[in-house]
Amino acid sequence: MEFSNKLQKLPTQFFAALVQKVNAAIAEGRDVINLGQGNPDRPTPAHIIKALQQASENPQTHKYSPFRGIQELKEAAANFYKREYNVDIDPNTEVAILGGSKIGLVELPMAILNPGDYMLLPDPGYPDYLSGVALGDVHFDTMPLREENEFLPDYNALSDEVKQRAKLMYLNYPNNPTGGTADLEFFNKTVEFSKESEIAVVHDFAYGAIGFDGQRPVSFLQADGAKEVGVELYTLSKTYNMAGWRVGFAVGNADIIEAINLIQDHLFCSIFPGIQYAAIAALDGEQDCVDEQCVIYENRRNALIREAKRIGWDVKAPKGSFFAWLPVPDGYTSEQFADLLLDKADVAVAAGNGFGEYGEGYIRVGLLVSEDRLTEAISRIEKLNIFKVKNVLISN
Structure with a gap:
């Protein structure tokens, strides 16, 4: 039986191919330091796990959840935005519960665009944005994210044709893969x-809790009039190390939220209520665990950047997210350099071209292993003798 045309148009899963390469190396008995993944390495905080355990013991949570999620979780999301960003959210009309923010990102083109419509995507950007393009049977133009522009799109550089035909745009700050951040301006x-x-604007705020150097990431909804034009998607995956739990939410423009809720009425029966009650505990509880985790990521970032510069690698520190976006040395493509690191140094990274045309020339490194492993990874790369340390004259 042949797959439908829609499925045949789906892009190749970039991360699946990366995982296969890494697993093959590990199967050979090699000690691979995997810096290519985006999977948080630390456990979910204990109070959240306890909330799930307690909720799961209640027979009422064994029944179907309300289609659009339990009211208490919508209220927790609204309270979270008021507390963290001073943004007012109506839990009844401006919140949609998601089984992870990826679902919202992929289903939104189907929910608010028609086949043949155009949307704008960042390049480089999260590869699964393209899944929504294929399933929605829509077209897309890209907004280049260049280092000289702090990895922000230049709206003035977009042609009139592109601006006129686009009906939806995706943004993502702190950014995956570049680690760039956006301010309120x-x-x-x-x-x-x-x-x-x-x-319409969709802001993917997956790394909203992870900012460095004393700078807290800004919510798109803090901008004047933001709820008039768009929504923000928030996931608990990164903030609370709940990647496998699959829970998040969208907040903002009531019409877009209704579109999300309506399509989900036909696709899902919401999320296991026990997980929803655990999500409430995460959003309403003490946030010390979030602050502590951010410090850990910043220390890892500092160790990586310090060691990379020590061996002569000209890199810049990311401002947010748990990724570093590092330039490839002269003479290599992104994929060639990534393959070299895996084959010769047992260090796995994600090739930048997997995130789009403007990702060529970079690799993405995850801060999801210990400082010691990050230091060891750079030491292994140093032995390849690719980089040369510039001589520095030290006077007495």
Whole structure:
């Protein structure tokens, strides 16, 4: 039996191919330091696990959840946004519960666009955005994220044709894969651009809890008029190390939220209630675990950047997320360099071209192993003698 045309148009799963390469190396008995993954390495905080255990013992949680999620979780999401970002959210009309934010990102083109419509995507960007393009049977143009522009899109550089035909745009800050961040001024400009061009905005805030150097990531909904033009998707995967739990939410524009809820009425019967009660415990509980985790990621970032510079690798420190976006040395493509590191140094990284055309020339490194393993990874790369340390004259 042949797959449908829709399934045949789906992009190759970039991360699946990476995992296969890494697993093959491990199967050979090699000690691979896997810096290519995006899977949090630390456990879910104990109070969240306890909330799931307690909820699971209640027979009421063994029944179907309300289609659009339990009311208490919607209220917890609204309270979270008020406490963390001073943004007012109506839990009844401006919250949609998601089985992980990926679901929202993939289903939104189907929910608010028609076949043949256009959307704008960041390049480089999260590869699964393209899954939504294929399943929605829509087209896309890209917004280059360049290092010289702090990995922010330049709306003025977009052609009139592109701006006129786009109906939806995706943004993601702190950014995967570049580690770039956006400030309130940028989001205010985004709202202005959205209104002028009549383009709805979806902000993927997956790494919203992870900012460095004393800078807290900004929510798109903090911009004036943001709820008039778009929504923000938040996941508990990174903030609370709940990647496998599959729970998140969308907040913002009531019409877009209703579109999400309506399509999910037909696709899902919400999430296991026990997980929803655990999510409430995460959002409503003490946030010390979040702050502590951010410190750990920053220390890992500092160790990676320090060691990379020590061996002569000209790198810049990411401002947020748990990724570093490192330039490939002259003479290599992103994929060639990634393959070299795995084959010759047993260090796995993600090739930048897997995130789009403008990802070529970089690799993505995850801060999801200990500082010692990050230091060891750079030591292994040093032995390849690719980088040369510049001589520094030290005077007495």
